[in-house]
Amino acid sequence: MSQRFSFPAPAKLNLFLHITGQRSNGYHNLQTLFQFLDFGDKLTFELTDSGKVELLTTFKGVAHDDNLIVKAAKKLQLVSKADKGVKISIDKVLPMGGGLGGGSSNAATVLVALNKLWQLNYTTTELAALGLSLGADVPIFVHGHAAFAEGVGEIIHPQSPQEHWYLVTKPDVSISTAEVFSAPDLTRNTAPIDKGDYELASCHNDCQNWVINRYPEVANLLAWLVEYAPSQMTGTGACIFSSFTCEQEARYIQSKLPQGIESFVAKGANTSPLMHAVKNFPF
Numbered sequence: 683m684s685q686r687f688s689f690p691a692p693a694k695l696n697l698f699l700h701i702t703g704q705r706s707n708g709y710h711n712l713q714t715l716f717q718f719l720d721f722g723d724k725l726t727f728e729l730t731d732s733g734k735v736e737l738l739t740t741f742k743g744v745a746h747d748d749n750l751i752v753k754a755a756k757k758l759q760l761v762s763k764a765d766k767g768v769k770i771s772i773d774k775v776l777p778m779g780g781g782l783g784g785g786s787s788n789a790a791t792v793l794v795a796l797n798k799l800w801q802l803n804y805t806t807t808e809l810a811a812l813g814l815s816l817g818a819d820v821p822i823f824v825h826g827h828a829a830f831a832e833g834v835g836e837i838i839h840p841q842s843p844q845e846h847w848y849l850v851t852k853p854d855v856s857i858s859t860a861e862v863f864s865a866p867d868l869t870r871n872t873a874p875i876d877k878g879d880y881e882l883a884s885c886h887n888d889c890q891n892w893v894i895n896r897y898p899e900v901a902n903l904l905a906w907l908v909e910y911a912p913s914q915m916t917g918t919g920a921c922i923f924s925s926f927t928c929e930q931e932a933r934y935i936q937s938k939l940p941q942g943i944e945s946f947v948a949k950g951a952n953t954s955p956l957m958h959a960v961k962n963f964p965f
């Protein structure tokens with residue numbers, strides 16, 4: 683059996699998410715602060731000579747060729763004319779459609795890892811540009827540093843917010859990004875802020891009110907959490923992150939959560955775990 687290599691695909695949080703307008707093609711202009719978590723999926727790669735991209739893990743509700751893992755690998759194969767193949771498996775822990783960017787993170791890890799394993803030597807900027815066509819959040823995961831992002835998320839200014847401990851909870855609903863962004867009554871006119879001069883505490887998530895008005899599961903859990911810690915939705919939801927200064931506090935509140943709520947505790951990371959793995963490669 684040939685050698686296997688594993689790389690992390692961490693989660694992201696949107697510490698705030700302002701919608702500042704909408705483009706004529708329907709896409710929204712955003713201002714958001716991304717931070718990674720030291721928690722996420724793990725992808726394992728086995729190089730082959732078959733020329734084929736094979737995802738060995740099955741996903742409920744996502745066909746093999748629609749999976750962002752497969753799409754990213756095929757894209758890289760196509761642009762680089764690489765004749766090598768790969769078998770990929772994943773230990774999937776991030777909920778899908780949770781606002782934690784799992785799909786985008788998986789795609790970014792494929793691009794970054796295969797760039798190394800297939801010895802393609804693309805720059806980070808080139809990989810990020812390739813990734814953008816797979817999803818708006820892929821570039822931030824490729825760049826791998828916490829950042830204030832603009833445009834659809836692809837204009838990236840690295841920043842270093844405080845690395846809190848977070849309790850991340852998932853209300854028992856899945857909310858699609860497209861559903862939120864197509865809502866006629868979503869707030870789309872938040873005034874742009876200056877990336878070098880803003881108070882994090884005065885920022886917010888423009889999707890949150892829309893979501894809590896429609897999903898009581900999110901509204902109820904958020905109302906419960908804010909009694910214990912500052913709490914906000916990430917991305918278009920449905921996950922909520924609550925900030926703590928230490929791990930023990932986060933774990934204590936986790937132990938008190940209403941029954942049946944999926945959750946995990948993780949630390950904010952301004953440098954993505956993927957970057958650490960790449961720096962140490964070959965392992």
Ligand SMILES: C[C@@](CO)(OP(=O)(O)O)[C@H](O)COP(=O)(O)OP(=O)(O)OC[C@H]1O[C@@H](n2ccc(N)nc2=O)[C@H](O)[C@@H]1O
Pocket residue numbers: 696699708709710711712714780781782783786816817818819820833834835859860863916917918919
């Ligand atoms: C809102 C954010 C913030 O981090 O997070 P999520 O909650 O999805 O994780 C992202 O920008 C989401 O990025 P991503 O999940 O990659 O979205 P995409 O697949 O590119 O887009 C899904 C759909 O949402 C709409 N969309 C997406 C991004 C954007 N800036 N404006 C939009 O209107 C489009 O209709 C698009 O077809």
Ligand SMILES: Nc1ncnc2c1ncn2[C@@H]1O[C@H](COP(=O)(O)OP(=O)(O)O)[C@@H](O)[C@H]1O
Pocket residue numbers: 743744748749750751777778779780781782783784785786787788789859917919
């Ligand atoms: N490898 C993947 N991991 C997660 N979702 C994927 C993947 N490939 C395709 N998808 C699709 O992308 C959607 C968005 O998933 P994800 O990025 O995890 O959530 P979010 O955009 O809410 O942060 C999923 O609902 C799923 O249909």
